Amino acid sequence: MxxxxxxxxxxxxxxxxxxxxxxxxxxxxxxxxxxxxxxxxxxxxxxxxxxxxxxxxxxxxxxxxxxxxxxxxxxxxxxxxxxxxxxxxxxxxxxxxxxxxxxxxxxxxxxxxxxxxxxxxxxxxxxxxxxxxxxxxxxxxxxxxxxxxxxxxxxxxxxxxxxxxxxxRHHAERAGAVAHVAQNLYRHGERTLGVMPLYHTMGVRSLIASSLIGGTFVCLPRFDAAKALDLIEKEKITNLYLVPTLYHDLLYHEAFSAERVASVRKLGYAGASMTDGLLKRLEQIFRPELFVNHYGSSEIYTFTIEQTAAAKPGSAGRAGINQTIRVVKLGSRDPNERAAVGEEGEIIALMKSDEAFEGYWNRPDADAKALHGGWYFTGDTGFFDGDGDLFVTGRADDMIITGGENVSPVEVESCLSLHEGVAEVAVVGLPDERWGKIVVAFIKRRDEVSAEDLDRHCRESGLANFRRPRRIVFVEEIPKSPVGKLLRRLLVAGEYTEERIPANR
The missing domain is CATH 3.40.50.12780 (ANL, N-terminal domain)
Incomplete structure (x- = not known):
């Protein structure tokens, strides 16, 4: 290498x-x-x-x-x-x-x-x-x-x-970039919007991958939807590799039009789950040649790849070309104790991967928690469906146990996202004396919509009764990290601002 x-x-x-x-x-x-x-x-x-x-x-x-x-x-x-x-x-x-x-x-x-x-x-x-x-x-x-x-x-x-x-190491960084080129079907001379930060694995991968194909890395120092649209149009950007939040902000910016982004032929996302509603809208507007859900981490760049993300919403696909993935029973540290098809467990990845790190920097405690029997235990929960595709249901720490039932926030968020009145949504579990925790949805509205409307939508969508939110809170903003990751812990801690209802409502 x-x-x-x-x-x-x-x-x-x-x-x-x-x-x-x-x-x-x-x-x-x-x-x-x-x-x-x-x-x-x-x-x-x-x-x-x-x-x-x-x-x-x-x-x-x-x-x-x-x-x-x-x-x-x-x-x-x-x-x-x-x-x-x-x-x-x-x-x-x-x-x-x-x-x-x-x-x-x-x-x-x-x-x-x-x-x-x-x-x-x-x-x-x-x-x-x-x-x-x-x-x-x-x-x-x-x-x-x-x-x-x-x-x-x-x-x-x-x-x-x-x-x-x-x-x-150099070889792991380059292996990740080569895989990125292959799995996103990049052609010679692709033009990439260089906006994912260079302190983040997605940003570094875009930089290195661009060099491998004689491509152009178009710098956007920090994300701004208006500036991003200007650059996409002016520089004829051919592929986007962003976290879902940035796609959302592009799509719903007042200056957005399909004509301005017509040069973009490939979409890729990573870093967080994308709601069914956003997937559907991106597919309708961009009509991309390829729409990739890339599931991975800083530790091991690629876990799985789904190259037809909109065709199978929620699917993270199958193991990348440098990887082997398993789902083991929750709480197990034995990589051979596999969960059954359809059974939710912890997702683990093989450390032999060319893209893998070798352990944390001066953190034997973290190694002891995450590395077992030659496998990296991701802390993510998920399951394989009958087709062999992986579905990521969230972080093990985010799982909501309500009345003895396990509820994945991602599943509830995807359901709610399909309502046209919902701009953004985050679901968490909050303490409840009777149920242990209840499912609570925090909603940033796009249009007039009530809690009753959303509850009816959940019921009509076929969401299981125990998964339906018991409380809906309308907020000014959904808290996110600088790279657009949902910060559920802030909602649990009460660090949010409820929506200010205009006087004419």
Whole structure:
């Protein structure tokens, strides 16, 4: 397997004049980009950074950040990206946990870096400084890393505990990108909207996959539906790979029209389940050649792939080309104790995968919880149907046990999403003296709709009585993470704003 520096160099030699990256007025061919990456790699090499050192990045999706990623691959530096919204204490945690040797930031993150206690003892370079360096010239960069070196360390979201570092080697990163190209049927020269953040596995995969096919990575530093629509139309974007929330925001933006996104031929989503209602609407409007549900994680990029997502709503499909998947009985740690067809259990993935990590960074406690008998226990629940397709029902921690019955929030959300008056929905279990927990639906309305209307819709849809929400709350917004993941825990904690009813209602 090639290391990533050699992989990038192969792309330059294969397609030197192809458009590689776009960021505003900046437009670079592969040869031009290689010149700039070479200048940056030469400058970083003179700072004393050594092969294997971690460098912390706190930047949005700009060309300087993408260039830094590639320069680090040539030098064997381990890119350790944090959410650009990170606070000073989170930067301190990342520096200490990773043992970072330098920090890279931009204007939007400058204050957090300035307030970080540990960052003051390290070399710091801004995006503007990186851009200045890349105006210079240097000899063509030569890869010093090999495929077994660490390439990247992502951090899990850490919603209930400290974030966990997920170190990944060059060969695993490239294997994930090759699989991404194959499973999304990318053609030579695809144009990708580079908006999924480069601190997230989806963003990094888009960046690397784009290089493998002589494609164009069109930077959108942070998601804005209006700007995204402008770029899709102007740059003739051919594929989108987004979390469901971003599709929703695109689709329902006032400036959206099918004509503006006519260049898009392939849709892919990951990071969260997509409701049946959104699936249906995307299929109707885009009429894509391919509509892929990609189910995976930072730890092991691909679990399963469903290439006809709208044809079988809710299906996560079958194991990716580098993977084997099982569903084991809930609570079991034996990978051979498989759940029956149709029986809900925990989803596990084989650690032999070319795309897999090898364990968490300095977290033997997390390894002991997740790694058993050569398998990664995902913490996700799901089942195989009679066709052999996987259905993901949620996180084990999200399962609602009401009156002794198990209720998957995802199933209830998909049902409610099909009502045209529902813009967004999230379902959680809240404590109840009699039932233990009751099913509660939080709804962001699109049109006039009442709780009674939605209850009638659930009954007429055939949703089992014990799965019907016992309470419906209309809210201003559904809480989500920066990459669009639903944050059910905030709803459980009461951190939401009920809808303000206009006086004329």
């Amino acid at each position: 090639l290391d990533l520096g050699t992989s990038f160099l192969a792309s330059v030699e294969r397609d030197p004049d192809a458009l590689a990256i776009v960021d505003g007025e900046m437009r670079l061919s592969y040869r031009q980009w290689y010149d700039k990456v070479s200048a940056l790699a030469a400058a970083l090499g003179e700072t004393g950074l050594q092969r294997g050192d971690h460098v912390l990045t706190v930047m949005q999706n700009r060309w300087e950040n993408a260039s830094l990623h590639w320069a680090c691959q040539f030098l064997g530096l381990v890119v350790t990206p944090l959410n650009w919204r990170a606070k000073a204490d989170e930067i301190d945690f990342g520096i200490e946990d990773a043992g970072a040797k330098a920090v890279f930031y931009e204007a939007s993150t400058e204050e957090a870096v300035r307030l970080s206690r540990l960052a003051q003892d390290l070399p710091q370079l801004s995006a503007e400084a990186l851009a200045d360096i890349m105006t210079g010239r240097a000899a063509d960069a030569v890869p010093v890393a090999d495929a077994r070196d660490w390439s990247l360390m992502l951090y899990t979201s850490g919603t209930t505990s400290k974030p966990k570092g997920v170190p990944r």
